[in-house]
Amino acid sequence: MEQNHFGLEKIKQRIIEFISVLILQKKSPTSNLFHAPNLFFVGLAGTGKTTFAKSVAEALGRKFIRIPFGGLSSALDLRGQSKTSPEAEPGMIIRALRRADAINPVILLDELDRITPESRAAIMGVLIELLDPGQNNNFTDYFIDYPVDLSQVLFIATANNTNNISTAVMDRLEVIQMPSYTDEEKIAIAKNYVFPHYVKEVGLLPDTIKIDDSVWMKITRPLGFDSGIRSLERTVEGIARKVAYKLVKGEGTSFVITDANIREYL
Numbered sequence: 501m502e503q504n505h506f507g508l509e510k511i512k513q514r515i516i517e518f519i520s521v522l523i524l525q526k527k528s529p530t531s532n533l534f535h536a537p538n539l540f541f542v543g544l545a546g547t548g549k550t551t552f553a554k555s556v557a558e559a560l561g562r563k564f565i566r567i568p569f570g571g572l573s574s575a576l577d578l579r580g581q582s583k584t585s586p587e588a589e590p591g592m593i594i595r596a597l598r599r600a601d602a603i604n605p606v607i608l609l610d611e612l613d614r615i616t617p618e619s620r621a622a623i624m625g626v627l628i629e630l631l632d633p634g635q636n637n638n639f640t641d642y643f644i645d646y647p648v649d650l651s652q653v654l655f656i657a658t659a660n661n662t663n664n665i666s667t668a669v670m671d672r673l674e675v676i677q678m679p680s681y682t683d684e685e686k687i688a689i690a691k692n693y694v695f696p697h698y699v700k701e702v703g704l705l706p707d708t709i710k711i712d713d714s715v716w717m718k719i720t721r722p723l724g725f726d727s728g729i730r731s732l733e734r735t736v737e738g739i740a741r742k743v744a745y746k747l748v749k750g751e752g753t754s755f756v757i758t759d760a761n762i763r764e765y766l
Contacts, residue, residue, distance in 0.1 A: 508679070515552065518674075519559050522654075537673065537674040538631050538654070538673050539657070539676060540656075540657045540670075541553065541656070541657070541678055542660070542676070542677055543680075545660060545730065546730035546731070547678040547679070547680060547728045550610065550658060553606065557605075562604060563602050563605040563606070564605065564608070565605050567596055567607060567608065569609060569610060570611045571615075573616045573618070574619050575626045577591065577592055578591045578593055578630075579640075580641040581642060581643060588643055591643065593641065594643070594648065597648075597653075604652035605653060606653075606654045606656060607654070607655050608658065609656070610657075611659060612657050612659045612665055612669075613664050613665060614659075628668050630650065631655055631672040633651060636650040636653070681728065683717065683720055686729060686732055694733055695736055695740075698736050698737045698739075698740040699740055702737075702743075704747070709757070710754075710755070710757070712756070714759055715762050718766070719732070719735055719736065719762075720732055735766065738766070739757065739765045739766070742765050743755050743765070
């Protein structure tokens with residue numbers, strides 16, 4: 501978790517507590533529970549919701565599968581289509597289990613707040629069954645037409661806000677609010693994580709490019725405040741690409757980005 505995320509100590513602590521419960525339940529010979537309450541990361545775009553879900557899967561040694569809910573228009577996408585239908589196929593949940601090739605993966609229910617309004621009520625009804633430990637051990641996919649035990653699956657949900665999510669679904673999730681990053685945190689993330697990653701990705705050597713400390717604030721906030729780090733990642737990637745272009749063009753062998761020349765790279 502420390503490798504993938506900087507700061508956010510309170511959130512890390514809650515997730516570690518969550519993982520601890522899962523480990524103790526697995527070791528207990530008398531426990532009938534397979535997982536603690538499902539996690540629900542709520543926050544603005546780029547604040548690390550999906551990467552935290554991946555970190556939980558890595559920590560538990562489980563397969564990770566993402567199911568996008570953005571634009572989901574029918575509950576049948578989750579439950580599957582009956583074999584009597586011309587469009588017969590298993591639902592997204594069963595297909596996720598098949599891709600994971602395991603009965604206990606971590607399944608990310610991504611962007612629950614982006615379900616289409618017309619089918620929101622029906623999809624929320626399916627989610628209640630998926631997320632309720634008392635019901636998900638007999639989940640019926642219409643294509644298979646046979647109960648499937650999902651009690652060992654760990655569901656993690658994400659959303660930008662909770663306005664469009666039913667109270668019954670919220671009651672089955674443990675909400676974790678993802679805060680926006682401060683400028684100081686973004687600068688630390690950019691220096692220690694984002695910049696080395698993109699320098700390596702574009703094929704540059706570490707000594708080929710250096711950025712003055714005074715420049716990082718302009719890189720972090722070129723167009724104003726941004727809650728997450730996606731804009732920061734795009735900016736740093738653009739700088740690395742321009743340096744790669746100059747290197748290939750023969751304009752130099754090493755480049756130092758300063759206050760005087762930063763506009764050339766942004």
